[in-house]
Amino acid sequence: MDLAVSEPETPSEAAYRQLRDRLLAGGFPLTRRLGEERLAAMVGVSRTPVRHALIRLHGEGLVSRHQDGGYRPAIPDPEDITCLYEARRALEIGAIWAPTEAGRRHDRAALGELREHWENLRSEQPPADAGFVAVDEDFHVRLAAAAGNEVMVDLLRSVNARIRVIRIHDFLSDDRIEQTISEHLDILRAVAADDPSTAERVFRAHLAKSKEVAEERALRAIARMARLD
Incomplete structure (x- = not known):
């Protein structure tokens, strides 16, 4: 019987999944900027996958633009x-x-x-x-x-x-x-x-x-x- 082999998770996908799940759990301060360097250290990837993940999360409405640049957790209206x-x-x-x-x-x-x-x-x-x-x-x-x-x-x-x-x-x-x-x-x-x-x-x-x-x-x-x- 053939067994499906799942492909390893890419750094961008890992960053997206971990940041998404933490946002959904309320794990970030509401008004604080989501700094790429700090997030990269938290997730265990470089800044580029984190940047890609934040762009994706912004498209889904889970983060919004921060007044100082970058992103912050979104607050739905x-x-x-x-x-x-x-x-x-x-x-x-x-x-x-x-x-x-x-x-x-x-x-x-x-x-x-x-x-x-x-x-x-x-x-x-x-x-x-x-x-x-x-x-x-x-x-x-x-x-x-x-x-x-x-x-x-x-x-x-x-x-x-x-x-x-x-x-x-x-x-x-x-x-x-x-x-x-x-x-x-x-x-x-x-x-x-x-x-x-x-x-x-x-x-x-x-x-x-x-x-x-x-x-x-x-x-x-x-x-x-x-x-x-």
């Missing part, structure tokens, strides 16, 4: 987050209902592939990790794409990118990974059964719980960073 969640809810519910309202059905092949993928994830559940946010986003984008409206899909991708700074906090425990997988499969079953009412009800509960957990963990992390100042 609660009003923006609320508006983004509202936009996401409207887009995804629209995608759930769109085929029914147009007298057609979701793409059956796309639904089947998506369900198979998430059944496999349930059989071999991945460990809790902030990077699971990308897997979660992929589910919601593919489900929307199965409705056949590419404009809606593009808008959802944009909202996901802007809200990721909060949503990334939702996947830091095994129970949340397990619950997410289960709820995704429940949504898929309802959509495949041409039952948008049930799909919407499950999705609304799914989104509300995800928002509650992510915001609570993000606020705790910000509070910890404030105490370090």
Whole structure:
């Protein structure tokens, strides 16, 4: 039997992962500049991988520009987050209902592939990790794409990118990974059964719980960073 051999982690990836996880845990002072030299010594790499990691973290909204140059931990705007969640809810519910309202059905092949993928994830559940946010986003984008409206899909991708700074906090425990997988499969079953009412009800509960957990963990992390100042 062939065994997959995982490639060794690059210095840039190691720096990104360690800095991301520490930011999510609230491990840096909130207002202090994230100095490359100090971070490089902490992570055990040179400054270049740290610089690449900070650029990536800035793109994800986890760090923001510091007034003295460089970066600092980001503070999400609660009003923006609320508006983004509202936009996401409207887009995804629209995608759930769109085929029914147009007298057609979701793409059956796309639904089947998506369900198979998430059944496999349930059989071999991945460990809790902030990077699971990308897997979660992929589910919601593919489900929307199965409705056949590419404009809606593009808008959802944009909202996901802007809200990721909060949503990334939702996947830091095994129970949340397990619950997410289960709820995704429940949504898929309802959509495949041409039952948008049930799909919407499950999705609304799914989104509300995800928002509650992510915001609570993000606020705790910000509070910890404030105490370090």
